[in-house]
Structure formats: structure tokens, C-alpha cells
Amino acid sequence: MIGVFPVFTLGAMGLFFGAVLGLTSRKLHIRVDAKTDKILGVLPNINCGACGYPLCRGFAKAVSEGKAEPTGCVPGGFKTAHAIADILGVTISVTEAGMAVVHCKGGLKEAAERSVYRGIMDCHAAMVAGNGSKVCADGCLGLGSCVSACPFGAISITANNVAVVNPDKCNGCGKCVGSCPRAIIGLIPRVHKIFLACSNHDYGAKVKKYCSVGCTACGLCVKSAAPGAIEMKDSLPKLDYSGEENFIVAVHKCPSNCFVDLVKTRPKVNIDVKCDGSGECVKYCPVDAIHGEPGRRYVVDKDKCIGCGLCLNKCHVHAIALWGGLGYAQKTKGKWQKM
Amino acid sequence: MNLAGLIQISIGAVLINNFVLARMLGLCPFLGVSKKLSSALGMGIAVTFVMAMASLCTWCADAFVLAPYGLEYLQTVVFILIIASLVQLVEMTVQKFSPLLYESLGIYLPLITTNCAVLGVALINTGTNPYSGRAFTFVEAFVNGTMSGVGFTVALVLMAGIREKLDLAPIAKPLEGLPIAFLTAGLIALAFLGFVGLGFSSFAAGG
Numbered sequence: 001m002i003g004v005f006p007v008f009t010l011g012a013m014g015l016f017f018g019a020v021l022g023l024t025s026r027k028l029h030i031r032v033d034a035k036t037d038k039i040l041g042v043l044p045n046i047n048c049g050a051c052g053y054p055l056c057r058g059f060a061k062a063v064s065e066g067k068a069e070p071t072g073c074v075p076g077g078f079k080t081a082h083a084i085a086d087i088l089g090v091t092i093s094v095t096e097a098g099m100a101v102v103h104c105k106g107g108l109k110e111a112a113e114r115s116v117y118r119g120i121m122d123c124h125a126a127m128v129a130g131n132g133s134k135v136c137a138d139g140c141l142g143l144g145s146c147v148s149a150c151p152f153g154a155i156s157i158t159a160n161n162v163a164v165v166n167p168d169k170c171n172g173c174g175k176c177v178g179s180c181p182r183a184i185i186g187l188i189p190r191v192h193k194i195f196l197a198c199s200n201h202d203y204g205a206k207v208k209k210y211c212s213v214g215c216t217a218c219g220l221c222v223k224s225a226a227p228g229a230i231e232m233k234d235s236l237p238k239l240d241y242s243g244e245e246n247f248i249v250a251v252h253k254c255p256s257n258c259f260v261d262l263v264k265t266r267p268k269v270n271i272d273v274k275c276d277g278s279g280e281c282v283k284y285c286p287v288d289a290i291h292g293e294p295g296r297r298y299v300v301d302k303d304k305c306i307g308c309g310l311c312l313n314k315c316h317v318h319a320i321a322l323w324g325g326l327g328y329a330q331k332t333k334g335k336w337q338k339m
Numbered sequence: 340m341n342l343a344g345l346i347q348i349s350i351g352a353v354l355i356n357n358f359v360l361a362r363m364l365g366l367c368p369f370l371g372v373s374k375k376l377s378s379a380l381g382m383g384i385a386v387t388f389v390m391a392m393a394s395l396c397t398w399c400a401d402a403f404v405l406a407p408y409g410l411e412y413l414q415t416v417v418f419i420l421i422i423a424s425l426v427q428l429v430e431m432t433v434q435k436f437s438p439l440l441y442e443s444l445g446i447y448l449p450l451i452t453t454n455c456a457v458l459g460v461a462l463i464n465t466g467t468n469p470y471s472g473r474a475f476t477f478v479e480a481f482v483n484g485t486m487s488g489v490g491f492t493v494a495l496v497l498m499a500g501i502r503e504k505l506d507l508a509p510i511a512k513p514l515e516g517l518p519i520a521f522l523t524a525g526l527i528a529l530a531f532l533g534f535v536g537l538g539f540s541s542f543a544a545g546g
Binding site: 005006009010013014017020021024025028030054055057120121122125 | 400404405408410413416417420421424427428431432434435438439442507508509
């Protein structure tokens with residue numbers, strides 16, 4: 001008999017609490033739109049707030065209620081937008097998201113320092129303490145405020161003390177753009193792999209004194225690109241990504257090597273047997289890579305060719321093609337390499 | 340109602356017998372949720388709330404169900420049952436009436452279910468009150484529960500504040516992250532040892 005009582009008490013308590021919980025869950029049941037949970041499932045769930053709603057759940061709710069556009073998720077990009085559109089049963093048209101780039105590549109090796117900073121390892125703190133340690137007033141401080149701002153771990157500080165964005169990890173949410181006290185991080189369309197890695201507004205020899213990869217505002221890139229594609233503004237070239245220009249020539253013409261081309265190896269031009277030796281293409285090549293005798297098949301110097309594609313459509317017999325386009329393997333320096 | 344006794348209990352629970360730093364209970368959330376000040380405060384408030392509620396419920400269960408029938412040996416099992424149900428109940432209520440609070444606190448609530456600090460305070464409340472020498476009364480148990488939660492919050496917020504600063508400090512590579520947090524926790528605990536001098540036991544015995 002004595003053994004039954006505790007068992008009974010415990011059982012009764014368990015039953016009582018179970019009943020209370022059961023009743024409350026009935027009473028407090030929340031009706032959730034099935035779409036909200038589905039949409040939440042395709043969202044990145046990092047609660048970055050770039051959409052303007054508190055938490056991913058807030059955005060999912062707003063979308064399922066028709067208060068927000070399915071394209072609103074910035075880091076999710078067009079993949080997420082399409083997934084949401086599928087759930088909602090609507091059609092949308094979106095382009096691929098942008099990616100962040102650091103408009104500076106002057107690290108310890110390239111850019112001069114004017115002081116030694118030994119404070120809190122944060123760019124904002126360094127800006128307060130004497131405007132940073134670099135001579136250049138617009139150079140990357142390399143203390144990593146953007147690194148901690150990035151929710152995807154896409155930004156790192158190189159051994160050379162400059163921030164670089166890993167394009168594969170970047171989702172273009174733009175959080176780093178606001179985190180940089182010098183405002184030298186920007187977003188560019190993902191299809192463009194070329195950007196200017198300098199934000200310095202000085203010009204000429206002044207820049208050269210303290211940074212070997214600083215833009216001197218010489219204007220060679222402006223001349224090399226299609227009219228209007230690059231504009232010199234406040235002693236810095238401004239790249240217009242909306243046009244056809246691919247900026248490949250600008251990269252090679254820049255005497256200070258200020259540009260960054262994220263594509264390791266560009267495809268090279270090849271002239272096939274259809275060539276009738278008119279020599280038309282020669283004058284379009286910006287790097288003089290095409291040579292030959294009139295009347296015979298012209299050849300392309302593969303070491304010189306930069307793959308800009310300016311000669312492609314100029315051939316009247318269509319003998320010119322790019323070999324080893326993006327995404328294909330190509331042999332460079334004895335190694336096969338995916339581009 | 341003995342107000343002085345309640346104040347003694349409060350100071351004892353917050354400073355002298357701080358749950359984390361003196362009793363070494365609830366160390367898991369102490370190190371897990373102390374990376375950011377805001378989430379530390381949220382966790383602290385959630386724990387305080389649950390501790391206060393759990394103190395009330397478990398004291399009643401102990402006084403009216405277990406003690407009269409000589410079932411004190413079931414305390415641990417029954418208290419776990421009560422605390423788990425209570426946390427579930429709180430979770431459901433918060434989810435219904437404040438979704439935003441649920442989103443920010445919801446992740447901590449399941450953690451609290453199995454938090455030893457909550458069970459600890461429930462079990463301490465069934466013992467004798469060191470300041471009066473008698474068993475905890477209902478109000479004393481409630482005050483002890485709430486103030487233990489406040490003590491937990493204080494420890495958590497202190498730790499989070501230090502860890503936020505530590506993030507920016509140049510720390511030797513092998514000590515980065517959890518190791519330095521453990522060292523810090525040890526140092527704070529040492530500092531809290533000083534509060535032992537506040538012990539009221541001497542004049543509690545006299546009055």
C-alpha cells in the first residue's frame with residue numbers, strides 16, 4: 001500500500017500538468033498561414049534586416065499577406081525570389097544580385113603609413129584616433145569593421161592588410177557598405193568581374209608618393225573604354241556598368257594597376273583557317289596582339305591577347321572566336337585551371 | 340512580514356551566494372549566452388521570470404502535496420515536471436501574445452527547461468532559510484527565487500559586457516574565445532568572493 005501512494009501522486013500530477021498544457025495549447029493556438037512557414041523555409045534565415053522587416057519571419061509574413069514584394073530579400077537574391085514566387089504562384093522578373101567589392105588594394109606593401117596604430121582593432125576607432133594610420137585618406141584601414149559586419153563570412157583581411165571580398169560567399173546584402181567608415185566598399189553587378197580598386201581623390205605624382213597602386217587620374221582608362229563608359233569624376237574614374245563595355249582594356253591600360261579583374265584567366269582570341277588575310281582586325285586590337293602578312297592567315301599572339309573581344313565582330317568572314325570562355329578549363333602556365 | 344529578513348535573503352541571493360559565481364549553477368547559459376549584452380539581458384530576464392514562477396509553484400507543491408504525505412524524496416522528479424510544464428506554458432503564452440518577444444526569447448526558453456539554476460533554487464527553497472534558521476516561507480521562497488534570478492542576470496550581464504570588450508582586445512591566439520571567457524569567469528568569481536564579508540549570519544543569529 002505504501003508503494004502505491006507516491007506512484008499515484010506523481011501520476012496525478014503528471015496528468016494534471018498534461019491536461020493544463022493540452023488545454024492551453026488549444027486555447028492559445030495560433031493560426032499560421034502555411035505560406036509563411038514555406039517562405040521562411042526558402043529564406044536565408046540570417047535576420048539581417050536588409051528587407052526592412054524585423055526578422056526573416058516578419059518578411060515571410062509580409063510577403064504571404066501581399067504587403068511585401070517577393071523580390072525583397074536582398075541576400076537571398078534571385079534564387080530566393082524565384083523560390084518565393086513559386087510558393088506564391090506568381091511570376092517575377094529579377095536580375096542577379098550584386099556583390100560587394102573593396103575599392104582599395106593598397107596594403108602594407110603598396111601604401112605608406114604615417115603612424116603606428118595601437119588601439120582597439122576597429123576601423124571606426126582608428127578613424128577617431130588621428131584619421132587612421134595610412135597617408136592615403138581613402139585607403140582601407142585593414143582593421144576589419146566590414147569583416148564583423150558580414151553575416152556570411154565573405155570578407156577577410158589579407159596578410160597584406162587589405163579587406164577582400166570572396167565573391168563566392170558574398171550575397172550582396174550590402175551590410176559591409178555601411179560598416180566602412182571610409183565608405184570604400186561598393187556593390188557592383190555580379191556579371192561584371194572588373195572594378196576600380198582605388199578611392200583616392202588626389203592626382204598625379206602626389207598619389208605616387210604614398211601608394212604604388214593609387215589612381216593618378218591619368219585618364220588612360222577613359223580613353224580605352226567606349227565613350228561614356230568610364231567618366232572621370234573628382235579625379236577618380238567612374239565605371240558605368242549599365243552599358244556594353246566590359247572594361248577589360250582599361251584593366252590592361254592602367255599604368256598604376258589600379259583595377260582588379262576577378263577572372264584569373266580571360267579567354268584568348270583565335271583566328272581560324274577562314275581568314276583571308278585582309279588585316280582588318282589588326283587596327284582594332286588595343287594591345288597589338290594580331291600580326292601577319294596581308295593575304296595570308298593572321299595569327300594572334302596568345303601571350304599578348306587580353307581577351308577583350310573588340311576584334312570579334314569586326315571580321316567580315318567570321319574567322320575570329322574566343323577560345324576558353326568563362327566556365328571552361330584552359331591550360332595556363334602548364335596547369336589546367338577552371339575559370 | 341519581516342522586511343529585514345527579505346532584504347537579507349535578497350542580498351544573499353544576488354551577491355553572497357550568487358548562483359553562477361558562488362554556487363556554480365547554470366554555467367551552461369552563463370558561457371553560452373554571454374557574447375552579446377542584449378541577448379544576455381534577455382536571457383537573464385527570462386531566467387528571472389521562470390525562477391520566480393518556479394519558486395512559487397514548487398513551494399506550493401512541496402508544502403501542500405509532498406511534505407504532508409512524507410514524499411520529500413520525490414522533490415527532484417516533481418520539480419522537474421513542474422518546471423518543464425511551466426516553461427512550456429510560458430513559451431505558449433509569449434508566442435501568442437508577443438511574437439516579437441518570442442522570436443528574441445524563444446530560443447532561450449527551451450534552454451531554461453533544463454537549466455540547473457532553476458531546479459537549484461527550487462530545491463534550496465525546500466531547505467532551511469540560513470538567516471532565520473527556519474524553513475522558507477511562501478514569500479521568502481518567492482523573494483529568494485526572484486533575487487537568485489536577478490543575481491544570475493547580474494553575472495550574465497557583467498560577463499557579456501566584458502566579453503564584448505574582449506572581442507576588440509588583442510588576445511593571444513590560443514586564448515581567443517572560450518578560454519579567455521573561462522579565465523574571466525574565474526576572476527569575476529574571485530571578486531565576488533569578497534561579498535562573503537557581507538554575510539549576515541552573525542547578527543541574524545542574534546536577532
